[in-house]
Amino acid sequence: MIVVFYIASGVAILSTFLVILQSNAVHALLYAILSLLSVAIVFFSLGAPLVAALEVIVYAGAIMVLFVFVVMVLNLGPGAEGQERVWLQPRTWTGPVILTLVLVGELIYIFLARPGLALGGPAIGPQEVSLALYGPYLLGVELASILLLAGLVGAYHLGREPSD
Amino acid sequence: MAEVPTQYGIILAAILFSLGVAGILLRRNIFFILLFVEVMLNAAGLAFVVAGARWGQADGQVMFIFVLATAAAEVAIGLGLLLRLHHQFKTLNVDEASDLRG
Amino acid sequence: MTSADILSLLPLLVVATTGVVVMLAAAFYRNHRLSLVLTLAGLLVAFISLPFVSPLTPRQVTPLVLVDGYALFYMGLIFAASFIVALLAYGYLEKWDGNPEELYVLLLLATLGAAVLVGSSHFASFFLGLETLSVALYAMIAYNRSLRRGIEAGIKYLVLAGVTAAFLLFGMALVYAETGTLAFSGVVAAAGGASLQLMVGLGMLIVGVGFKLGVVPFHMWTPDVYQGAPAPVTGLLASMSKGAVFALLLRYFTPVPALERQGLVWVFTAIAILSMLGGNILALTQDNVKRILAYSSIAHLGYLLVAFLASGPAGQLAVAFYLVAYFATTLSAFGVVTVLSTPDDEAESLQAYQGLYYRRPWLAIIFTIALLSLAGIPPTAGLVGKIFIAAAGVQASLWLLLIVLVLASVIGVFYYMRIVITMFRRPEVEAARPGMVGLPRAASVVLGVLSVILVGLGIYPVPVMRIIERTVARLV
Numbered sequence: 001m002i003v004v005f006y007i008a009s010g011v012a013i014l015s016t017f018l019v020i021l022q023s024n025a026v027h028a029l030l031y032a033i034l035s036l037l038s039v040a041i042v043f044f045s046l047g048a049p050l051v052a053a054l055e056v057i058v059y060a061g062a063i064m065v066l067f068v069f070v071v072m073v074l075n076l077g078p079g080a081e082g083q084e085r086v087w088l089q090p091r092t093w094t095g096p097v098i099l100t101l102v103l104v105g106e107l108i109y110i111f112l113a114r115p116g117l118a119l120g121g122p123a124i125g126p127q128e129v130s131l132a133l134y135g136p137y138l139l140g141v142e143l144a145s146i147l148l149l150a151g152l153v154g155a156y157h158l159g160r161e162p163s164d
Numbered sequence: 165m166a167e168v169p170t171q172y173g174i175i176l177a178a179i180l181f182s183l184g185v186a187g188i189l190l191r192r193n194i195f196f197i198l199l200f201v202e203v204m205l206n207a208a209g210l211a212f213v214v215a216g217a218r219w220g221q222a223d224g225q226v227m228f229i230f231v232l233a234t235a236a237a238e239v240a241i242g243l244g245l246l247l248r249l250h251h252q253f254k255t256l257n258v259d260e261a262s263d264l265r266g
Numbered sequence: 267m268t269s270a271d272i273l274s275l276l277p278l279l280v281v282a283t284t285g286v287v288v289m290l291a292a293a294f295y296r297n298h299r300l301s302l303v304l305t306l307a308g309l310l311v312a313f314i315s316l317p318f319v320s321p322l323t324p325r326q327v328t329p330l331v332l333v334d335g336y337a338l339f340y341m342g343l344i345f346a347a348s349f350i351v352a353l354l355a356y357g358y359l360e361k362w363d364g365n366p367e368e369l370y371v372l373l374l375l376a377t378l379g380a381a382v383l384v385g386s387s388h389f390a391s392f393f394l395g396l397e398t399l400s401v402a403l404y405a406m407i408a409y410n411r412s413l414r415r416g417i418e419a420g421i422k423y424l425v426l427a428g429v430t431a432a433f434l435l436f437g438m439a440l441v442y443a444e445t446g447t448l449a450f451s452g453v454v455a456a457a458g459g460a461s462l463q464l465m466v467g468l469g470m471l472i473v474g475v476g477f478k479l480g481v482v483p484f485h486m487w488t489p490d491v492y493q494g495a496p497a498p499v500t501g502l503l504a505s506m507s508k509g510a511v512f513a514l515l516l517r518y519f520t521p522v523p524a525l526e527r528q529g530l531v532w533v534f535t536a537i538a539i540l541s542m543l544g545g546n547i548l549a550l551t552q553d554n555v556k557r558i559l560a561y562s563s564i565a566h567l568g569y570l571l572v573a574f575l576a577s578g579p580a581g582q583l584a585v586a587f588y589l590v591a592y593f594a595t596t597l598s599a600f601g602v603v604t605v606l607s608t609p610d611d612e613a614e615s616l617q618a619y620q621g622l623y624y625r626r627p628w629l630a631i632i633f634t635i636a637l638l639s640l641a642g643i644p645p646t647a648g649l650v651g652k653i654f655i656a657a658a659g660v661q662a663s664l665w666l667l668l669i670v671l672v673l674a675s676v677i678g679v680f681y682y683m684r685i686v687i688t689m690f691r692r693p694e695v696e697a698a699r700p701g702m703v704g705l706p707r708a709a710s711v712v713l714g715v716l717s718v719i720l721v722g723l724g725i726y727p728v729p730v731m732r733i734i735e736r737t738v739a740r741l742v
Contacts, residue, residue: 107466
């Protein structure tokens with residue numbers, strides 16, 4: 001199972017990295033979805049089957065699909081590729097990349113220095129999560145639904161054609 | 165399940181998070197910026213699940229579900245704004261779509 | 267949850283219900299006035315319920331929410347701010363031919379988010395309250411969707427808030443990995459250990475909070491967002507959004523044990539100094555009123571941070587009083603801007619205010635009082651607030667911060683006075699501005715009341731101080 005974790009992690013990191021480099025919106029989305037799916041496998045290897053399923057169903061299956069819709073509506077496909085290439089000049093990306101590498105290096109050093117527990121033990125399945133949601137996190141669930149309501153009303157309002 | 169060291173999980177989340185940050189700094193197209201915000205939120209959610217698994221609690225997964233709801237709401241409004249932006253400015257470039265003084 | 271638990275959540279339940287009711291009402295029968303009335307009624311009921319809930323406090327309702335005097339005080343402040351913004355928005359939206367009813371729904375949901383935020387005792391409610399507030403704000407900022415800069419401001423705020431949320435979440439996750447608990451009390455207790463990972467987690471939390479408060483160096487897009495958003499929404503952003511986060515910060519970051527505090531104290535000190543000086547200096551170069559007010563609010567958050575660093579009962583009293591004054595001042599200032607604007611043509615540039623005194627004398631006086639309060643000139647609430655902060659600072663021996671505070675305030679006087687002078691300068695040409703036909707009655711009354719409060723608090727702050735002492739300062 002630990003091998004699964006490493007492989008899935010590697011795929012996730014690689015595909016996320018590739019998202020940065022893509023100039024075609026659809027290709028970028030495909031790599032992003034791949035990254036999300038591998039994170040789902042990581043979740044499964046950590047003993048969290050419920051969120052693994054949710055990651056696939058909601059994140060990859062709904063949120064990314066919204067992005068795909070937008071690509072279709074705005075026609076961000078091959079036509080826009082040329083534009084993106086122009087913007088990705090080396091002198092644009094050297095700075096941020098070096099900065100990011102430094103930060104990641106630091107973070108890795110910090111986190112390795114801390115001896116963590118090995119994850120293991122029984123998987124925390126849907127039943128436990130549900131008990132938590134209906135118990136201590138009850139207000140959180142209600143609040144989350146209000147949050148979604150706000151998103152709904154806002155998106156509805158912004159999506160209407162203005163009267164002019 | 166065999167043993168996966170917690171720290172590797174956190175490091176994975178940190179790497180994905182940093183990739184998200186790098187992506188936002190590098191791309192000038194709002195569409196991609198929104199995509200990378202989602203990547204960052206996902207990485208943070210991953211960190212929560214790892215932390216929850218480390219302590220054997222369901223709380224990590226519960227937080228992930230809340231993060232999911234938030235990401236969904238943000239994406240809905242974000243993409244709606246994106247469409248409006250394209251309609252008004254005819255471009256998705258963050259530098260060009262800038263009436264307000266930076 | 268017991269019935270007492272649910273009763274103690276009454277203010278929150280009322281606001282939530284009102285939000286849904288307004289939405290349903292708009293769905294069946296679109297009427298601007300009806301939405302306003304329902305909104306105001308709901309907020310009034312919520313506000314009135316606060317003293318009734320008070321005997322049940324302090325009460326921990328699920329690990330997520332702690333209802334106590336502190337939370338109730340700030341909820342009251344938030345409800346009042348929301349009430350005022352609703353009234354101001356009514357007159358503003360009447361001059362627009364879009365759908366105004368959604369704004370009230372979003373306003374109520376934002377209020378709910380902020381109210382949960384000040385009552386939260388757990389990372390989950392902190393995050394959810396904050397995000398509800400933010401999501402509602404995204405849509406409110408871009409509300410006039412045919413206005414280019416509104417959309418731009420909305421997108422910028424969304425990206426910023428999204429990144430902020432991610433930082434906050436990652437920080438929370440790191441702290442959770444260290445301490446094994448998401449409840450604030452548990453985190454505070456376990457935060458004694460000096461692990462590097464914990465520091466990184468706390469650092470990321472500070473980054474997230476810093477963005478939300480709009481302090482230097484996290485202030486990048488704040489002026490743009492303030493400029494592009496509709497004036498009443500900007501007023502809400504400047505007051506409620508920042509105030510709620512700050513109230514939470516004060517409650518939970520103060521008792522963190524000494525070891526962490528040393529490092530954190532320097533960080534916050536630096537942020538405070540940079541904000542006080544940066545905000546005021548940058549405002550000097552602006553000639554757009556909304557941007558001036560934006561930079562001014564950055565500076566004021568800096569002043570608040572001084573009181574935060576002072577901590578202890580004096581610090582808490584100073585923060586609470588200053589927030590009341592700050593809310594009143596900000597809403598008053600943006601209220602004036604609102605009244606002079608229409609959704610398609612906002613009264614932004616300094617030019618628009620030239621000779622205001624000769625066109626609308628009362629409005630100019632109201633604005634002047636608000637500006638005097640911002641500058642900290644007697645006899646306004648702003649000055650009393652600054653005195654409280656200074657007193658707290660002296661008690662905690664924060665000499666460097668106090669010097670910067672005085673210095674920054676002096677710099678501030680310049681650009682505030684510039685606006686005042688512009689208003690009183692006789693205009694060369696009588697230019698009629700579109701949309702300024704009549705002043706909405708409700709807004710005028712509100713602005714008048716706010717001004718009275720500002721001067722009243724400046725002369726006689728004792729009643730408010732008593733309330734604060736009974737609710738907020740009991741905390742320590």
